[in-house]
Amino acid sequence: MSEAVTNLEELKRLAPPAELRRAPVVEGNKGLGWLTDKLSAFAEAKTPLWWWILFIPAAFAATVIFPTCLFYQVFTGVGVWGNNHPVMWGLDIVNFIWWVGVAHAGTLISALLFLTKQHWRTTIGRMAEAMTVFSVMMAGLYPAIHVGRAWFDWFMFPVPNSNGLWPQFRSPLMWDVFAVNTYLVVSMLFWFMGMIPDFAVLRDRSTTRIRKTIFSFLAMGWTGSARHWHNYEKAYVVLCGLCTLLVFTVSSIVGLDFCTAQIAGWHATIFPLYFVIGAVFCGFGMILVILIPLRKWCGLENIITKSHIDKVAKLALVSGLIIDYIYMMEFFIAWYSGDPYERWVFGHRLFGHTYMVLGWMLIGINVCVTQLLWFKKVRANLLLLFIIGVLINIGMWCERFVIVVGSLYQEFLPANWGKYLPTRWDIGLYIGTLGAFFMLYLLFVKFLPMIAISEVKSVMPEADPHHPLGGAKTGGEK
Amino acid sequence: MSAPANKNFYGLMAEFDSPAAILHAAEKIRDAGYRRWDTFTPFPVHGMDKVMKLGNSLVGWVSLAGGAFMFANVAGLIWFANAFDYPLIVGGKPMFSVPMTFVPSYIMLIMGGAVGALIGMLGLNQLPRLHHPLLGKKRFELASRDKFILVIGAKDEKFCATETKKLLEALGGARVELVEDAD
Numbered sequence: 001m002s003e004a005v006t007n008l009e010e011l012k013r014l015a016p017p018a019e020l021r022r023a024p025v026v027e028g029n030k031g032l033g034w035l036t037d038k039l040s041a042f043a044e045a046k047t048p049l050w051w052w053i054l055f056i057p058a059a060f061a062a063t064v065i066f067p068t069c070l071f072y073q074v075f076t077g078v079g080v081w082g083n084n085h086p087v088m089w090g091l092d093i094v095n096f097i098w099w100v101g102v103a104h105a106g107t108l109i110s111a112l113l114f115l116t117k118q119h120w121r122t123t124i125g126r127m128a129e130a131m132t133v134f135s136v137m138m139a140g141l142y143p144a145i146h147v148g149r150a151w152f153d154w155f156m157f158p159v160p161n162s163n164g165l166w167p168q169f170r171s172p173l174m175w176d177v178f179a180v181n182t183y184l185v186v187s188m189l190f191w192f193m194g195m196i197p198d199f200a201v202l203r204d205r206s207t208t209r210i211r212k213t214i215f216s217f218l219a220m221g222w223t224g225s226a227r228h229w230h231n232y233e234k235a236y237v238v239l240c241g242l243c244t245l246l247v248f249t250v251s252s253i254v255g256l257d258f259c260t261a262q263i264a265g266w267h268a269t270i271f272p273l274y275f276v277i278g279a280v281f282c283g284f285g286m287i288l289v290i291l292i293p294l295r296k297w298c299g300l301e302n303i304i305t306k307s308h309i310d311k312v313a314k315l316a317l318v319s320g321l322i323i324d325y326i327y328m329m330e331f332f333i334a335w336y337s338g339d340p341y342e343r344w345v346f347g348h349r350l351f352g353h354t355y356m357v358l359g360w361m362l363i364g365i366n367v368c369v370t371q372l373l374w375f376k377k378v379r380a381n382l383l384l385l386f387i388i389g390v391l392i393n394i395g396m397w398c399e400r401f402v403i404v405v406g407s408l409y410q411e412f413l414p415a416n417w418g419k420y421l422p423t424r425w426d427i428g429l430y431i432g433t434l435g436a437f438f439m440l441y442l443l444f445v446k447f448l449p450m451i452a453i454s455e456v457k458s459v460m461p462e463a464d465p466h467h468p469l470g471g472a473k474t475g476g477e478k
Numbered sequence: 479m480s481a482p483a484n485k486n487f488y489g490l491m492a493e494f495d496s497p498a499a500i501l502h503a504a505e506k507i508r509d510a511g512y513r514r515w516d517t518f519t520p521f522p523v524h525g526m527d528k529v530m531k532l533g534n535s536l537v538g539w540v541s542l543a544g545g546a547f548m549f550a551n552v553a554g555l556i557w558f559a560n561a562f563d564y565p566l567i568v569g570g571k572p573m574f575s576v577p578m579t580f581v582p583s584y585i586m587l588i589m590g591g592a593v594g595a596l597i598g599m600l601g602l603n604q605l606p607r608l609h610h611p612l613l614g615k616k617r618f619e620l621a622s623r624d625k626f627i628l629v630i631g632a633k634d635e636k637f638c639a640t641e642t643k644k645l646l647e648a649l650g651g652a653r654v655e656l657v658e659d660a661d
Contacts, residue, residue: 220606
């Protein structure tokens with residue numbers, strides 16, 4: 001050790017009292033080498049049985065159910081779905097918003113929590129980003145195929161064509177094309193750039209020639225030079241800032257798709273905020289669903305500590321409370337506006353005969369179940385948190401269904417009313433996207449650095465050159 | 479180890495055990511007047527950019543340029559498409575106005591800024607590169623694990639295989655060794 005290491009007793013005396021110390025980011029830390037071994041262990045070890053047990057059904061859904069439903073729909077037409085007049089937006093748009101929503105929490109965790117210097121995000125950031133990338137892929141698919149003639153998708157892009165036509169840039173649906181594509185590209189860039197130093201770690205640790213070649217290629221010659229880090233950190237901050245903007249932009253634009261329409265139940269200025277917060281809430285549910293089993297099965301209990309899960313649960317609670325407030329406002333404004341159509345739509349969300357089950361599931365989960373997260377005992381009970389995470393995803397799916405279908409099926413003219421039921425192709429495609437998402441996620445966990453190795457190391461007490469025995473913030477001992 | 483012609487060598491490499499050790503060593507190397515040297519660490523060491531006088535990274539400017547380029551281009555494209563090439567009256571609104579162009583242009587600003595940040599980072603770091611003399615050293619693999627490596631380039635004016643080695647050892651550097659350069 002260097003000369004900077006001084007008297008241990010002196011440092012202990014200078015450290016803040018126990019009750020003021022923050023919990024260390026990583027528990028049971030035994031040094032940087034140990035941490036490197038621990039964090040790269042899963043990508044290097046033999047594939048465990050649970051991975052195969054999850055992977056095979058996911059891969060079946062992704063490679064059999066998914067293409068079957070996709071190609072049948074593309075070759076036959078959107079008529080195979082339940083969408084029909086007056087419900088022209090069915091499960092395709094419900095699932096689109098749901099998948100975009102799942103993506104948002106990942107960006108929020110990795111970007112916004114970086115800008116606010118939350119060190120605990122380093123352990124879950126990469127997994128959250130991967131969730132973002134894969135769910136935006138699933139989301140982007142839906143608008144591309146729900147247009148009916150997927151081979152004309154290029155009409156959505158402003159390319160010169162023989163028709164001499166251009167897209168209409170005043171439409172939020174057009175903005176959506178830009179927003180979702182940008183989200184996909186930027187979240188992938190962010191994810192990939194964050195992995196470059198970790199690819200270098202895996203490259204340097206690789207024992208076989210094939211691993212060495214692949215990771216050398218991916219690491220692009222990263223050496224960890226101070227000059228590299230200098231530019232890398234700047235690029236990281238810039239990307240975090242841009243990603244944070246995206247969190248607030250993409251779902252706002254999806255919300256604008258709705259609120260620029262005249263349909264009662266959609267035509268509300270609260271929609272952009274509503275969709276952003278709903279997206280984040282749903283994504284925190286998905287984070288809980290993914291993190292809780294993986295931390296156990298991958299042996300990462302010391303890294304993704306209970307305290308981190310507790311913080312994610314608190315963030316889920318906060319976003320859930322904002323959602324609850326928006327529900328209250330929606331119902332209040334519908335009543336207060338005196339608009340009979342608004343009142344009709346909102347009354348029928350809870351007391352209409354067709355979709356009231358979904359309306360009450362929405363209230364039951366997003367309003368009632370979320371309140372359980374106030375209790376510390378609930379936040380410490382991982383099984384319960386996992387169940388709450390699944391429920392939040394279901395609740396938010398119900399919310400999107402209620403908004404999309406619940407507003408369309410009984411619009412202004414009673415002669416224009418109808419019902420909507422998804423067909424097996426709707427449901428099959430949803431199962432297919434779920435399978436594809438989990439298949440990609442499992443492949444990511446198995447082959448790529450699922451925890452940001454260099455980032456976790458950089459927030460360890462011994463990584464702070466000014467406090468060799470413990471950072472000022474942790475007061476921890478080595 | 480005698481001092482050979484500097485051309486066959488990339489430099490001298492020394493290992494340190496902690497971020498504090500390499501930071502102090504870097505200060506001494508800088509004060510000794512060396513210019514072509516670098517540190518290789520598993521994570522960015524706080525304060526190293528000041529010691530090495532790296533200044534402000536230019537990545538932010540590359541990102542800004544990318545973002546501004548995309549913003550201007552998309553706004554221009556919308557003007558071209560909706561006001562010049564195929565003017566179409568929609569709701570009696572003007573053919574071109576700032577509110578209608580802002581959202582797509584702003585979204586593409588984010589895209590341009592992000593691509594600019596990545597390209598700027600890679601470009602300024604001269605990545606991707608297929609080979610680096612240091613990557614051939616077995617001990618250098620630990621620079622991504624828990625060792626902190628300081629390298630003084632053979633092209634440095636003050637570089638002298640014996641004297642520089644003595645200096646690195648005096649600063650607490652372990653396993654000081656010469657790095658060959660294939661070029």
